[in-house]
Amino acid sequence: xxxxxxxxxxxxxxxxxxxxxxxxxxxxxxxxxxxxxxxxxxxxxxxxxxxxxxxxxxxxxxxxxxxxxxxxxxxxxxxxxxxxxxxxxxxxxxxxxxxxxxxxxxxxxxxxxxxxxxxxxxxxxxxxxxxxxxxxxxxxxxxxxxxxxxxxxxxxxxxxxxxxxxx
Numbered sequence: 001x002x003x004x005x006x007x008x009x010x011x012x013x014x015x016x017x018x019x020x021x022x023x024x025x026x027x028x029x030x031x032x033x034x035x036x037x038x039x040x041x042x043x044x045x046x047x048x049x050x051x052x053x054x055x056x057x058x059x060x061x062x063x064x065x066x067x068x069x070x071x072x073x074x075x076x077x078x079x080x081x082x083x084x085x086x087x088x089x090x091x092x093x094x095x096x097x098x099x100x101x102x103x104x105x106x107x108x109x110x111x112x113x114x115x116x117x118x119x120x121x122x123x124x125x126x127x128x129x130x131x132x133x134x135x136x137x138x139x140x141x142x143x144x145x146x147x148x149x150x151x152x153x154x155x156x157x158x159x160x161x162x163x164x165x166x167x
Contacts, residue, residue, distance in 0.1 A: 032162050039161045041146050043083055044119070045076040046161075048142055049126065053167035057130050058109040067135045069167055071142055074126040077119045087113045092131040093141045093162075104129040139166050 033039050038047045049072040055062055062068045069092060077083050090113075093101045107114050113127035129142070142165075146158025 029159065031159055032164065034163060035165050037163065039144075039163065040078070041144065041161060042148070042158055043077070043079045043146070045078055046144065047074045048072070048163040048165065049074055051140070051142070051165040051167060053138075057128075058111065060105070060108065060130075062132055062135070065135055066132050067137075067167075069131045069133055069140060071129045071131070072126060073113070073129055073142075074124060075119060076124045077121055079121070081121050083119045085113075085117050085119050087115050087129065089144055090129055091143050092129075092133065093143055094133070094137050094139060102131040102133050104131055140164070 030037070030039055033048075035048050035051055038045050051069065051071045054068045054070050057068050057070055060068075071090075071092075073090065075085070087104045087107065091101050091103060104113065109128075111128050113129050117125075119125055133140075141162045143163075144161045146160075148156050148158065150156060
């Protein structure tokens with residue numbers, strides 16, 4: 001009986017401590033979200049602030065039969081050192097086919113995410129990612145796949161994060 005009592009007391013203390021510090025060590029990492037949700041990976045926190053369809057962006061018009069999907073994204077470096085970043089870190093996906101994805105257009109405006117850039121430790125940046133996709137599509141997911149090289153030089157993949165939205 002004493003063992004059961006000790007387990008109950010330990011569980012209550014753990015719950016109280018978790019409530020006090022606001023951290024739940026048993027919580028699962030959030031891999032999927034919607035516009036406005038903050039997702040956290042091993043390198044940074046990121047939020048898709050907005051996502052909308054457009055026929056034109058900063059002077060560029062979508063080709064016939066296509067639309068532009070503009071996603072404004074904020075990235076907060078939580079890694080502890082500067083991070084190399086690329087616009088290809090994020091991909092727009094739809095459907096189940098092998099060709100149901102798009103990479104963002106190369107940056108041609110200051111508001112767009114650069115092809116390659118560095119995010120300083122503790123810094124935050126917001127950019128637009130602009131994708132050109134078939135005009136009849138309305139449901140999308142913007143994805144980020146954790147990719148890294150360990151201390152032995154081995155490449156690895158972590159979790160896949162997805163923010164779903166409709167335009």
